[in-house]
Amino acid sequence: MTKAAEYSATESLRNGSSVEIRALRPQDRDEMLAAVGRTSSQSLYRRFFGVRRHFTEAEASFFMNVDFVNHVALVAVVEEGGRPVIAGGGRYIALQPEQAEVAFAIVDQYQGQGIGTVLMRHLAAIARDAGLKELVADVLPENVAMLKVFERSGLRVNAKRESGTVHLTMRFA
Numbered sequence: 001m002t003k004a005a006e007y008s009a010t011e012s013l014r015n016g017s018s019v020e021i022r023a024l025r026p027q028d029r030d031e032m033l034a035a036v037g038r039t040s041s042q043s044l045y046r047r048f049f050g051v052r053r054h055f056t057e058a059e060a061s062f063f064m065n066v067d068f069v070n071h072v073a074l075v076a077v078v079e080e081g082g083r084p085v086i087a088g089g090g091r092y093i094a095l096q097p098e099q100a101e102v103a104f105a106i107v108d109q110y111q112g113q114g115i116g117t118v119l120m121r122h123l124a125a126i127a128r129d130a131g132l133k134e135l136v137a138d139v140l141p142e143n144v145a146m147l148k149v150f151e152r153s154g155l156r157v158n159a160k161r162e163s164g165t166v167h168l169t170m171r172f173a
Contacts, residue, residue, distance in 0.1 A: 004126045005068040013113040017078065019087065021122045024073035028086065029064050032075070035086040040108045046143045047105040063091075070094040072126055076106070076115045090119035092126075098133040102170075104146065116149040124153060128172050138165045 008022040024032075036055070055063070066073045073091035077084045088106035095101055102123060106115050127135060135155065139146050147166060151157055155170035 004072050004130070007074065007122070007126065009122060011118045013115065013118070015113055017113075019115060019118065020077040020084075021074055021118055022077060023068065024064070024066055024075050024089065024091075026064060028075060029060070031086045032064065032089070033060070035088070035107050036105075038107045038109070043105065043108055043111070046140055046146070047103065066091070069130075070100075072100075072123065072130075074119055074122055074126075076110070076119055078110065088115045088119065090116070090123050092123055092132075092135060094132075095136070098131065100127060100132055100135055102127075102135045102137050104149070111145065116146060117152065120149050120153050124155065124172075133172055135170045137168045137170070138162075139168060140164070141166055 005023050008020060011019050011021060013019055033055075063073070071091065071093050073089060075086045076088040078087045079085075086107075087110040088104065090102065090104040092100040092102040102120075104116050104119055124135065137150060139150070141147075141161070141164075147159075147168075150168050150170060151159075153170060154173075156173055158169045158171075160167050160169075
């Protein structure tokens with residue numbers, strides 16, 4: 001078990017509210033599926049490049065069963081109606097030594113509050129500590145908010161348009 005599996009930090013969002021950024025836990029399964037249910041088709045399309053409403057059991061298991069070595073997942077937890085709910089998540093999956101693909105999804109009502117930025121900062125710190133040198137991502141050109149998150153990440157970003165997507169390579173300085 002790596003240190004990433006126990007990760008937890010509290011941050012302030014743009015609106016002044018608090019968010020806990022923490023490692024995804026097996027017991028988060030129902031709340032993660034509920035978060036998907038609260039996310040618009042458009043936002044899910046931006047994340048998965050296709051319309052998604054449900055996941056197969058195998059897909060859900062893949063997203064939930066992370067090893068915190070080659071597959072690291074963080075969630076953003078906020079208080080809603082007096083109880084903690086998942087407002088978004090981010091993960092990276094190692095593609096090869098020193099390189100991982102990173103992706104995020106934020107529930108619509110929490111978009112624009114800085115959750116993606118905070119998740120990126122924490123994932124990048126974990127990736128750097130794990131010895132990764134580069135993060136990559138494919139983003140739809142119309143997903144301007146996510147492109148800005150990557151551009152402002154503090155990493156050296158190289159963006160290249162490729163067949164309907166923007167392929168980003170982000171290197172640690």
